[in-house]
Amino acid sequence: xxxxxxxxxGNLTSVSRALSYxxxxxxxxxxxxxxxxxxxxIFPGVGSAGAAMESLKxxxxxxxxxxxxxxxxxxxxxxxxxxxxxxxxxxxxTACLNIIEGRVPMFxxxxxxxxxxxxxxxxMGWNRVTVQKEHPVLAGLKEDDEFYFVHSYxxxxxxxxxxxxxxxxxxxFASIIGFENLVATQFHPEKSGRAGLNILKxxxxxxxx
Numbered sequence: 001x002x003x004x005x006x007x008x009x010g011n012l013t014s015v016s017r018a019l020s021y022x023x024x025x026x027x028x029x030x031x032x033x034x035x036x037x038x039x040x041x042i043f044p045g046v047g048s049a050g051a052a053m054e055s056l057k058x059x060x061x062x063x064x065x066x067x068x069x070x071x072x073x074x075x076x077x078x079x080x081x082x083x084x085x086x087x088x089x090x091x092x093x094t095a096c097l098n099i100i101e102g103r104v105p106m107f108x109x110x111x112x113x114x115x116x117x118x119x120x121x122x123x124m125g126w127n128r129v130t131v132q133k134e135h136p137v138l139a140g141l142k143e144d145d146e147f148y149f150v151h152s153y154x155x156x157x158x159x160x161x162x163x164x165x166x167x168x169x170x171x172x173f174a175s176i177i178g179f180e181n182l183v184a185t186q187f188h189p190e191k192s193g194r195a196g197l198n199i200l201k202x203x204x205x206x207x208x209x
Contacts, residue, residue: 010046045080050092077184111170
């Protein structure tokens, strides 16, 4: 069973529906015992980093997520869940989980899009991902595949070794990061059509060494 962590950070039913469509049993839950017993864990979320960290601490899930990561169980972060696995977010000057060392800066409105126009914040809509490092969860990803993004802040790991994929939006930023049994996407695979479902399926079959 796959646990989708519920820490009061947005509507998680779209992730659950996508997994059910693919045929993988799952449960949206904030119950620590159920999460601990699950075979793999998905850590999604929308909203602000400050509110998310407050909820995680209040529910006792901040420590649990770190313990699960250290256990070797496959973990997938999505959107806000990707940002707060890093060390610090500029959003509300928030100390995060620091599972991967790095920061989460805001897009700069001075940055220019490919056509020379100023970028719009938030970054919202479809964009491509360039794979920087081969990974089982990214198997089958094509160069012209596009994924759905909604975010004003982006993950910036300190080590390039944690960057699995990048996306261009005014600047190149890490849109997929990973470390051992953890993979995290800034985009929403559950809202990204066939390509996103392929990533979710790969995650559900992934057996980290």
